Amino acid sequence: MRARRGLSHTHVGSLHAPDAELALRNARDLYTRRQEGVSIWVVPASAITASSPDEKDAFFDPAADKVYRHPTFYEVPDGVAHL
Amino acid sequence: MTGPFDFALRLGDDALIAAQRLGEWTSRAPEMEEDIALANIALDQLGAARLLLTYAGELEGAGRDEDALAYLRDDREFRNCLLVELPNGDFAITMAKLFFLSAYQLPLYTALAGCADERLAAIGAKARKESAYHLDHSSLWVKRLGDGTEESHRRMQAAVDEVWPYTHELFTADPAAPVDPATLRADFDATVSAVLSEATLIRPAHGWTPGGGRDGVHTEHLSYLLAEMQVLHRAHPGAQW
Numbered sequence: 001m002r003a004r005r006g007l008s009h010t011h012v013g014s015l016h017a018p019d020a021e022l023a024l025r026n027a028r029d030l031y032t033r034r035q036e037g038v039s040i041w042v043v044p045a046s047a048i049t050a051s052s053p054d055e056k057d058a059f060f061d062p063a064a065d066k067v068y069r070h071p072t073f074y075e076v077p078d079g080v081a082h083l
Numbered sequence: 084m085t086g087p088f089d090f091a092l093r094l095g096d097d098a099l100i101a102a103q104r105l106g107e108w109t110s111r112a113p114e115m116e117e118d119i120a121l122a123n124i125a126l127d128q129l130g131a132a133r134l135l136l137t138y139a140g141e142l143e144g145a146g147r148d149e150d151a152l153a154y155l156r157d158d159r160e161f162r163n164c165l166l167v168e169l170p171n172g173d174f175a176i177t178m179a180k181l182f183f184l185s186a187y188q189l190p191l192y193t194a195l196a197g198c199a200d201e202r203l204a205a206i207g208a209k210a211r212k213e214s215a216y217h218l219d220h221s222s223l224w225v226k227r228l229g230d231g232t233e234e235s236h237r238r239m240q241a242a243v244d245e246v247w248p249y250t251h252e253l254f255t256a257d258p259a260a261p262v263d264p265a266t267l268r269a270d271f272d273a274t275v276s277a278v279l280s281e282a283t284l285i286r287p288a289h290g291w292t293p294g295g296g297r298d299g300v301h302t303e304h305l306s307y308l309l310a311e312m313q314v315l316h317r318a319h320p321g322a323q324w
Binding site for chain 1: 114115116117119120123219220223227
């Protein structure tokens with residue numbers, strides 16, 4: 001679901017449907033009742049490849065101690081408002 | 084001879100009774116997603132009914148508001164078409180009813196949006212977008228059930244055959260009305276033919292044409308529906324949530 005133009009799509013939920021066309025309509029009925037969105041994508045669950053909780057250590061922990069990846073090692077010049 | 088009051092009352096009653104019937108599916112639809120969809124559509128119809136009945140009450144000038152018109156009339160005073168009061172039956176019957184109703188309401192509200200009466204035009208402009216979605220939703224189901232399994236095809240065809248005779252009443256000519264229903268027939272026929280043919284369903288031949296709803300002569304089903312819809316208001320006049 002994209003909440004408004006300029007934002008990216010974010011996941012809002014999952015639902016049952018016999019095919020993509022009805023999935024889109026079901027999503028419209030379930031998730032846009034209060035004007036939550038201007039655009040909907042539907043993806044069959046079988047098309048999603050997800051990371052496994054078992055791989056959490058190998059996937060995500062190595063990033064924890066690599067502070068040099070964060071842009072914190074330079075001075076921000078005075079007067080730059082939007083950096 | 085149809086004045087604006089009778090016309091607004093007919094349209095309002097169609098929407099009100101359709102809303103009540105669709106609302107009966109709440110918590111009973113085949114799947115949760117469809118449950119919400121039918122409830123949404125019922126609420127769209129109820130919204131249109133409230134606008135139309137409120138306006139009808141103002142046109143009448145007898146001090147009746149939307150609640151007085153909805154809850155304090157008996158079946159002989161209702162002007163809805165027979166189509167909307169028919170029982171829901173199975174899911175195929177419900178979809179056939181919704182399909183024919185929305186294939187009629189969409190060109191009706193579209194024409195209404197361009198009529199001279201500003202209030203009716205505003206109601207038409209709002210309701211036609213909702214009707215377009217109702218038609219989309221019901222068409223998709225008619226196609227899927229018609230062109231689905233052997234059993235779903237059999238039941239969808241049976242539903243179309245059963246409901247079809249009740250569609251003729253919708254287009255009874257009334258040149259004095261703000262929108263003459265007879266002028267909507269071509270649009271309706273084109274929609275129905277296209278969807279039924281894609282659904283591999285056969286359009287029934289013209290035959291029996293039951294009517295009478297516009298004159299207050301209804302099927303036996305309406306009074307039971309009204310009893311359930313009106314009991315609270317009649318037992319506790321003016322009750323509010």
